Amino acid sequence: MLLAILIGFFAALSQLLFGKFMKGKLSILLSLVPLAFFIFFVQYIPAIAAGEIVTAKHTWVSSFGVDLDLRLDGLALLFSLMITGIGTLVFIYTSAYLKNHPMLDRFYGYLFIFMAAMLGLVLSDNFLAMFIFWELTSISSFFLIGFNNTNPDSRKSALTALSITGIGGLLFLAGGLLLGEVTGTYQISQMISQNELLVNHSLYVLTVALIFGAAFTKSAQFPFHFWLPGAMKAPTPVSTYLHSATMVKAGIYLLFRLSPVLGNSDFWNNTLLIVGGITMLYAAFHTLFRTDLKGILAYSTIAALGILTFLIGLGTKESFIAAAVFILVHALYKATLFLMTGAIDLYTGTRDVTKLSGLHKVMLPIAIAGGLAAISNAGIPPSIGFIGKDLIYESTLHFRHNATLLTTLAILTNILIGYAGYVAGVKPFIGRTPTGLEKVTFPHPAIWIPPVILGVLGFVFGLFPSLVEASLIKPIVATTGVDTSDIHIKLWHGFNTVLGLSAITIISGIALYFIWKPNATKRYFIQRFDKLSPKFIIETLADWFESFSDLWTRIFQNGYLRNYITVIVVFLISLVAFTLLNNTTYQIDYSSFSKLTIYEVVSLCIMILAIGFAVFTKSRLAAVAATGVMGYSICLFFVFYSAPDLAMTQFAIDTLTVILFVLVLYKLPRYLNLSDYKTRVKDGIIAIAFGGLVSILALEVLAQPQNNEISSYYAENAYVLAHGKNVVNVILVDFRGIDTMVEISVLAIAAIGVFGLLKLRLKSEERKQQ
């Protein structure tokens, strides 16, 4: 299994090297990779159906608890089959859809990355490994949405999608870490046994909220749904693959996977019910006002994701069965509808549903696929959609409380979704063919075969539900930890309430289709409410955040050195002064200080004068000379207090600096008076405060006892170990010899720098002479 994931990533890399050769007719051969994976996963069906769980453990960063524990159970198998199966069809479709596109190799590369990441996501049993794959799917989605990178709208949608799902990714990580902290493991399969501990833990609500944040952003739940319609800017194969069939279901997958871990609490179930309920109605209602085929499908996808969240929220065995079936149902019909839309767009050049009709004459196979998908979507027998819808109604009707309300919600949503299906899958093909669309060329086989396969599959599974019952649905429901022996999925349940509700749904959907015609006026009507939409609100917040950080940066990163210094120093002063004022008793023991002599007093006076002169003089040269005098007086202090080496060094260096300064600067003009009186007073106050602080700190330190361990070690061993009598020299050239060597290299680098700057001057002068 690990090999499957790795091959996916290698295939993506190989696009970088060999992509050029695969761009032409050979590109269809790339579909062999997902096809091989599909066959690989199909092999596991008998084992999984028998109730086995295939695992593979690969240690990675065990010390952090990150391991590649791969685990293939029913749920992972369904997703793996969808990822590779629909992936195969999308790869085939792409070879024709983006034929001769200059970036086709890149596109396939991104698709490979996505496929591998998505497989890793559903196969990982380790939460942290899953996080990495989770983020990888977001990133590959970003590149695919922004694939038409010359279009500013595409770029903006890609960024929106990335920021929303990216925030979700961070929440995912935080939630995962909390889970790991509480349960002591990052393996999801081991967390299941700790459900009670988790539910009663004080961090439970926070953990669940974080996980919800991750799932809702990824699966486009209200109020984070808006990135998904924007993501429709991606080429249609991407919308089919990522934004309806697989990636957006990652959030659903997560909720399904964690239901036995975090579920069984009112907070979990009610939140999911409410969010799922709002999402499905809100999105289904929006399909009424869209005229762009992909826009309609995007909202109906969000509605379907809402239904899934809602079903997981119900949390009963029946609802899990319904969710499992509906994941499959939705993947089949929605992928078909998207592929069909892509075909229409490619051959007619428009996706505006008001302009499309009568296309059955020119693209019959696409029309058949669209019709099949619309039927499955509306839940008309004998499609698998009918079974899916029945199961939903059964689970709402048998729910503990508010069964009527929940069922009504489900019916309303299903009517609207059914309507969306007719508009997208039927309307473009029936009626009179408008002029201009009669001469449309017949689609390429790679364009019409994939949707037809998917459309027909929806009926095969509907007629023979036993095909998926034991192999997929039972093992999936088994992952929630319930007994699955009594599950029987049937097309015909006999005459009962559910059948009646189904009939009402189907008939109302068709009626709505005939009554309500999508047009531009209705689209404009709904756009007036955009200011209230979560998209607008979140974008406004993002704008505010941006202006705030802009302001912040301008205040603190303004490019003026003195402002940086001021901020740092003032902050430091206040911080240290606060501590000093609160915690210190001032005790200065004058008796321990050494006596004053006349030499020292004179040196001090010279020094003070020199500093004053250096600071206040109007002449550069005078300032430099004063600095020199100051250096010499420090030199004298070194002499007084037993530091002959320092005195010598200071004397030499000071002389050199002054000479260098004078040589370089004697040509420069006098100082200009650059700052006003007020600034100087302000700076003066800051400087004096800082100086005072240093003095106080120095006195405080002097009052503390001193630790002489290091010094006495050096003094005792200077002669014994290093055979030198001058301890300072021995420290520098022997005990810390390597440090001194590095110091010399620093000087050498500075010298090279100086030399380089001087040489540069010569060259530019030469240039001027020419």
Add this chain to the structure above:
Amino acid sequence: MEFLLAIMTGVLYAAGLYMMLRRSLVKLIIGLIIIGNGANLLIFLLGRITKGAPPIIPGDTKFFADIYADPVPQALILTAIVISFGLQSFAIILVKRAYQVVKTDDLDEMNTIEEEV
């Protein structure tokens, strides 16, 4: 004496900081030099000062018999003096170059020139 030296260190820091807050590049460097000297003096002072006892082992013995000045701060300061010389000489040449190119040593004007280029 320690008390006066502590005050002196403070004065050096204050003067250095004040010069660093000026707009002139030359003043900035002078400020840097002053604050560097202040730091040296601070380290020297905090290592405790001792009169007339350099850390040199007397001619015919292997150990110190009497008290001696702390050698560790001295070694540190020696390094610091040399390194700051490297920094200062580089900075001085840089100012010279910058002045040749932009004909000013006002930091603010240098900012705007940089943006215009």
